[in-house]
Amino acid sequence: MAQGVLCEVNSCRFWGEQNKCKADSIYIVNHSSKRADHSAETDCKTFEMK
Numbered sequence: 001m002a003q004g005v006l007c008e009v010n011s012c013r014f015w016g017e018q019n020k021c022k023a024d025s026i027y028i029v030n031h032s033s034k035r036a037d038h039s040a041e042t043d044c045k046t047f048e049m050k
């Protein structure tokens, strides 16, 4: 499990109770391949729909 990763995207198959991400590791990317200036412009590429 990725240690200390909290996430509220509960439609992801790695999501767990108390917002704990259960993936072994996660990969975060820039949204739309543009340079991120704030958190809303980042995306979790590890996401998989439940």
Ligand code: SF4
Pocket: 005, 006, 007, 008, 009, 012, 013, 014, 015, 016, 020, 021, 022, 023, 026, 044, 045, 046, 047, 048
């Ligand atoms: S893989 Fe990404 S989207 Fe899915 S629960 Fe973990 S941090 Fe959230």
